[in-house]
Amino acid sequence: MSSHPVSGSFRARVLAWVRRIPCGRVVTYGQIAALAGAPKRARQVGAILRSAGAPLPWHRVINRHGRISLPQMGGYEVQRALLQQEGVHFDERDTVDLLRFGWRPSPHGSQSK
DNA sequence: GGCGTGACGTCAG
């Protein structure tokens, strides 16, 4: 009924949710895991994104502190550039304000913009 | 098919 991908493998559900993240917004690994039906598997979300070859807005997924988890020279710069390019703001502590840029899909059918 | 690694998150100290 709802647009929630509640079927398929955990991996498939994770990718489905990530594809839904709107441009200019971010979501945490834990959020994706919870949306995919397994709140304790935040760590696996990272592993899945790492191996996901298909076109995917993987850069819109960050950690619960609002910071990029990838190491410098290991993807950090790329992810940050992609986000800033979409208008996501990083403060002086390299942190994104989740209250402003965090995306939280409504459990109903409405759109959260 | 076992095993080490690790894009996370939570909790105790």
Added chain:
DNA sequence: ACTGACGCCACGC
């Protein structure tokens, strides 16, 4: 606020 231990388990070798 910071640190370490641990649960969780996908992925690659």
